[in-house]
Amino acid sequence: MKIKDYPRFTIIMRGYTFQQADAILKAMEGLEKNFAVEMTLNTPDALQQIRQLTEKYGDSIYIGAGTVRSIKDVKEAIHAGAQFLLGPHIFTQEMLDYAKQHQVLSVPAAMTPSEIDEMFTRGADIVKVFPASVVTPRFFKDVQAPLGKLPLMGVGGISIENAQSFLSNGASYLGLGSGMFNKKDLDDLASEKLAKSMRKLISSVEGVGV
Template sequence: MTVLTNFPKVTVILRGYNYESVRAVVRAMRGTKLQSVEITMNSEGAIDIIKKIVSEFGDEIQVGAGTVLTLEQAKACIDANVKFILSPTMLSREILDYCTKHKVVSVPGALSPTEIKQSLEDGANIVKIFPAARLGAKYIQDISAPLGKMPLMVVGGINAENVEEYFKAGASYAGIGSGIFDKQDVITCNEEALKKQIEYFETKINWGE
């Protein structure tokens, strides 16, 4: 298993938004504890958005790509200088090796203990448990009992009110979108409201500092 250091505890997931909305969220994230953003590949113009956000904010915020399903998509994202890629499904050994070669953090999705173990053995840096809220925080605790502490990210139905339960149960990371932000504020680029939503979210987590 590849050793991973210094990956942000919470990643902001942005799915289906245009460049202006993504930029507004990332601007609001600057200087906060939210230090990574995932732009999903099933957003229109995702690669162009990623390139622009990396160019403007890449020195301050870790920018990654989500919903990566193929090697071709992974290569396009890595060419756009992402720091990490995520998927709702397991990733092939070829994709994981390509990420390792290019020093890009890989976060494939998994559900069962077998899928989690296999992904880590294949070289994944983090395994995304998705959809996490359908399983509940105790699932993380239950699978960690026999398998030990693993670099797990919970995604799907996670929000300000329940995220700490998952961290206490053994998750190391979380990916959250609508669980932090009001969708309308993202669409209208209401940065003042977005900043307030981040401030509230920050109070709900033990950041371990």
């Protein structure tokens, strides 16, 4: 997978059943260029879900693994078919190198300018600023003033209501978890309503440059 193909939004699926995940991906029909999805590895049967979802939707939707914390996680996720890897903290050089060798995008997390710089120096494709709501949208603008334009992803506290603020302050990508969908819509497997939430997010940032 190449970074130029990576969508602006990543939907974080943590603790979802296969049926809920399937409903989300089904809802993406026609919106595939805007969204990638990650199944967090602390979700029950996460690797099996990644494998099944990739077999069913992998030709049209980018499917990755989240909460990647070790080289073991990296290897298992890639073996299951993950096309990108997100973590809650910095990645070791071994993790970054293994992902690159297998043409899988690496997205480690960082929270300071030094950590961000270290991850890009070591070869990260995108750096996830986490938790983004703690550092606020302005952090993205301020940290890139001295470091230059960087492919940063805001994750943690991102919602349809504040997405525009993060993107207008220099975030290139956003990851949305519990703030993306109405819980009842997920419980009901209501793909049409899930799709409506996705379209609402896209509309909320219309005109905001990358």
